[in-house]
Amino acid sequence: MGVRTVHAVCPHDCYDTCGLSVTVEEDRIIRIAGDASHPITRGFLCFKVNRYQDRLYHADRITQPLKRVGPKGTAQFKAVAWQDALDEVGATLRTIIEESTGEAILPYSFSGNMGILSEASMDRRFFHAVGASQLDRTICTASASAALRWVYGTQLGPDPETLPQTHMVVLWGTNPMATNVHEIPLLDEARSHGAKIWCVDPLNTATASRYDYHVALKPNTDYPLALGLGRAILERGAQDRQFIARYTTGFQAYERVVQEWTRERTLAVTGIPPEIFDEWVDQMIHRRPLLFRTGYGVQRQVDGAKTIWAISCLSLLLGTPQEVGGGHLVGNGGAFGIDWDRLGRPDLMSSSPRTVNMLQLGHALLDLDNPPIRALIVYNSNPAVTAPDQHRVLMGLRRTDLMTIVHEQMMTDTARYADWVFPAAMSMETLDLHTSYWHRYVQLSQPATPPWGESVSNTEFFRRLAQAVGLRHAALRSSDAELLREALDTRHPWMEGITVESLYAHPVQKVALPADARPFLDTPIPTPDGRFHLEPLPVDPNPVPQANRRPDELHLISPSRRETIKSSFGNIASVVKEARPEILMHPEDLARLGVASGEWVTVFNEQGETRMVAQESRVPQPGTAVSYAVRWNAAAEGTNVNQLTSETLSDYGGGGTFYSTRIRVRR
Numbered sequence: 001m002g003v004r005t006v007h008a009v010c011p012h013d014c015y016d017t018c019g020l021s022v023t024v025e026e027d028r029i030i031r032i033a034g035d036a037s038h039p040i041t042r043g044f045l046c047f048k049v050n051r052y053q054d055r056l057y058h059a060d061r062i063t064q065p066l067k068r069v070g071p072k073g074t075a076q077f078k079a080v081a082w083q084d085a086l087d088e089v090g091a092t093l094r095t096i097i098e099e100s101t102g103e104a105i106l107p108y109s110f111s112g113n114m115g116i117l118s119e120a121s122m123d124r125r126f127f128h129a130v131g132a133s134q135l136d137r138t139i140c141t142a143s144a145s146a147a148l149r150w151v152y153g154t155q156l157g158p159d160p161e162t163l164p165q166t167h168m169v170v171l172w173g174t175n176p177m178a179t180n181v182h183e184i185p186l187l188d189e190a191r192s193h194g195a196k197i198w199c200v201d202p203l204n205t206a207t208a209s210r211y212d213y214h215v216a217l218k219p220n221t222d223y224p225l226a227l228g229l230g231r232a233i234l235e236r237g238a239q240d241r242q243f244i245a246r247y248t249t250g251f252q253a254y255e256r257v258v259q260e261w262t263r264e265r266t267l268a269v270t271g272i273p274p275e276i277f278d279e280w281v282d283q284m285i286h287r288r289p290l291l292f293r294t295g296y297g298v299q300r301q302v303d304g305a306k307t308i309w310a311i312s313c314l315s316l317l318l319g320t321p322q323e324v325g326g327g328h329l330v331g332n333g334g335a336f337g338i339d340w341d342r343l344g345r346p347d348l349m350s351s352s353p354r355t356v357n358m359l360q361l362g363h364a365l366l367d368l369d370n371p372p373i374r375a376l377i378v379y380n381s382n383p384a385v386t387a388p389d390q391h392r393v394l395m396g397l398r399r400t401d402l403m404t405i406v407h408e409q410m411m412t413d414t415a416r417y418a419d420w421v422f423p424a425a426m427s428m429e430t431l432d433l434h435t436s437y438w439h440r441y442v443q444l445s446q447p448a449t450p451p452w453g454e455s456v457s458n459t460e461f462f463r464r465l466a467q468a469v470g471l472r473h474a475a476l477r478s479s480d481a482e483l484l485r486e487a488l489d490t491r492h493p494w495m496e497g498i499t500v501e502s503l504y505a506h507p508v509q510k511v512a513l514p515a516d517a518r519p520f521l522d523t524p525i526p527t528p529d530g531r532f533h534l535e536p537l538p539v540d541p542n543p544v545p546q547a548n549r550r551p552d553e554l555h556l557i558s559p560s561r562r563e564t565i566k567s568s569f570g571n572i573a574s575v576v577k578e579a580r581p582e583i584l585m586h587p588e589d590l591a592r593l594g595v596a597s598g599e600w601v602t603v604f605n606e607q608g609e610t611r612m613v614a615q616e617s618r619v620p621q622p623g624t625a626v627s628y629a630v631r632w633n634a635a636a637e638g639t640n641v642n643q644l645t646s647e648t649l650s651d652y653g654g655g656g657t658f659y660s661t662r663i664r665v666r667r
């Protein structure tokens with residue numbers, strides 16, 4: 001066959017959704033490089049995907065169906081033939097459905113593979129057809145999504161390719177040097193034209209050090225900070241009255257909420273220096289275009305949705321949606337007219353099963369009744385390490401009366417608890433279609449090689465499972481080529497011209513929405529009344545009261561690690577540099593606790609405990625601790641940072657509160 005090159009797409013849960021140029025020799029991938037013609041990827045990849053061969057053909061890779069032969073969690077399996085495994089699993093699922101209805105089956109998945117077919121097509125059809133409990137997929141962005149829906153009606157931001165035209169960027173709770181590396185050249189270009197770049201982050205991240213101003217606030221004080229900034233803008237009379245009158249509702253209610261956030265009170269709560277606050281207000285008023293680039297880090301907290309609302313309000317007060325290069329960029333998921341119901345077929349549901357919030361998996365497995373969860377089917381996700389309240393999640397996974405099925409590429413911590421593990425193909429081995437949650441390109445990902453071993457794509461796995469359970473509906477047999485066609489069969493004007501045929505000729509295509517079209521002045525405002533909503537979310541507008549903090553408690557945040565994507569890559573030795581789990585603390589806190597830098601400590605709270613190595617670091621504010629997420633349990637002490645996080649949901653939208661964690665530390 002010789003050497004060929006195929007266009008594929010990086011499937012990982014990342015803003016950048018890179019185009020890949022994959023070189024194949026015989027049936028083996030020998031090189032993966034960034035697509036040089038992709039306007040965002042620009043021919044380079046991140047640290048981890050530059051080492052992707054080490055993941056593709058790793059010794060942990062699952063190549064055959066496996067059946068558990070030892071206690072749960074110990075990863076003792078024997079290989080079985082596909083058909084035997086499907087026969088047994090199908091029979092058990094049928095019994096569960098007959099005795100307890102489909103609601104006793106719980107899917108658990110997220111964005112391990114962001115291909116549209118892999119993430120949400122045949123899997124959804126399967127669960128709809130069996131009447132399984134529905135999963136509310138909240139773990140990442142639920143608070144932001146709910147707040148953005150309230151303010152703007154959808155999740156659409158300015159085109160990142162307009163970034164070089166901006167004169168001020170506020171990077172709020174995002175660390176693109178780790179999580180969005182293809183934004184860096186765009187930010188650098190803006191700066192070379194004189195833009196000032198601000199970074200609002202409790203940590204001295206690589207991004208904060210690279211750019212102009214670092215607002216090192218106390219963790220989770222963003223909501224009061226945004227209200228205090230809003231009040232300061234109003235006090236100076238700098239709001240855009242015409243814009244507010246023409247495009248928004250709720251200004252008076254907004255004014256009432258910011259009223260009590262005086263400069264003094266805001267500074268006291270956030271811990272930021274007065275001169276930084278004043279300079280920031282000045283620059284926001286005078287430097288235009290002004291872009292708020294809000295990340296997801298800022299909404300993984302108890303006030304997550306209100307924070308996104310309050311930042312959105314700043315951008316509206318100042319009329320930034322009018323500026324090309326300005327506005328509010330959280331994501332661009334709403335730029336693609338994909339008809340998700342056409343792919344997922346909720347019409348196959350014949351009942352109205354309950355919905356389970358994925359952040360409460362421990363509760364679902366341990367407490368749900370009538371019926372209890374009897375089968376858990378996990379794919380595209382690794383909840384044994386990434387879900388909060390890990391102690392209870394692992395207790396649930398150890399239940400002997402639960403059948404856990406895991407479709408995976410690697411022997412992850414979750415797979416170790418499975419009754420059945422089925423081998424999953426890698427994205428470069430399957431056909432898929434990609435959008436992005438940040439940029440505006442649609443891409444075709446073509447299979448470079450056949451699936452390794454006996455592994456199968458997610459779509460094929462659920463086609464086989466549907467047959468095994470005896471489901472006969474034609475929609476459960478659609479091929480990947482048919483699913484691809486259905487995904488693109490949309491009348492949405494922005495998808496015009498993007499067809500299966502055109503993608504085979506040009507696998508990277510931009511949606512038909514001009515880069516300088518301003519959301520939502522040149523596109524309709526998709527709220528019910530066609531206006532932006534300055535009125536507060538329908539929840540208590542006060543910050544969630546912080547329970548009395550004990551003097552020996554620290555505030556723990558666990559943001560994204562540069563070297564991994566959540567737990568993906570956690571087993572790749574050439575990528576993971578941190579041999580031992582670390583907790584970074586301020587020198588004053590180390591001294592107060594009598595802990596030396598480099599010493600093992602027990603980190604604990606009412607949720608659970610885990611062992612980590614304390615390290616002195618440049619955490620700007622004493623009282624803040626950091627541990628980058630998410631390590632494999634099997635790689636450490638059998639547990640990780642999610643022993644400490646809780647199932648508590650955010651203020652609105654049912655989002656996660658990973659970064660609102662209180663801990664104590666003992667030697």
Ligand SMILES: Nc1nc2c(c(=O)[nH]1)N[C@H]1C(S)=C(S)[C@@H](COP(=O)(O)OP(=O)(O)OC[C@H]3O[C@@H](n4cnc5c(=O)[nH]c(N)nc54)[C@H](O)[C@@H]3O)O[C@H]1N2
Pocket residue numbers: 013014015140172173174175176178179180200201202203205218219220221222294295296297298300301557559560561562563564565566629630659
């Ligand atoms: N290399 C790498 N890339 C990734 C990922 C990864 O794990 N590794 N994860 C992917 C996924 S799933 C996602 S959702 C995105 C997320 O990427 P981002 O949107 O960048 O979000 P996070 O990494 O959660 O956090 C970003 C920053 O928020 C800060 N932060 C924490 N608490 C607060 C707070 O209270 N206030 C403020 N202002 N800032 C706070 C953290 O210190 C961190 O530097 O990245 C994706 N890309």
Ligand SMILES: Nc1nc2c(c(=O)[nH]1)N[C@H]1C(S)=C(S)[C@@H](COP(=O)(O)OP(=O)(O)OC[C@H]3O[C@@H](n4cnc5c(=O)[nH]c(N)nc54)[C@H](O)[C@@H]3O)O[C@H]1N2
Pocket residue numbers: 011013109110111112113118139140141378379380381382383386387407408409410412424425426427458558559560565566567568629630641642645658
């Ligand atoms: N403490 C703490 N916890 C967090 C976070 C945090 O910041 N701090 N962040 C949260 C966030 S933002 C997110 S998005 C979640 C992510 O948490 P998860 O959804 O668990 O994501 P990953 O850890 O990347 O695990 C994805 C798994 O999917 C597998 N996979 C990849 N491709 C395929 C495929 O094609 N088919 C199948 N069947 N499997 C595949 C990978 O091998 C991997 O094991 O974690 C959350 N957990």
Ligand code: SF4
Pocket residue numbers: 010011012014015016017018045046047049181182565
């Ligand atoms: S993880 Fe992100 S930056 Fe890295 S190759 Fe994939 S899409 Fe690109």
Ligand SMILES: [Mo]
Pocket residue numbers: 013139140141
């Ligand atoms: Mo995420």
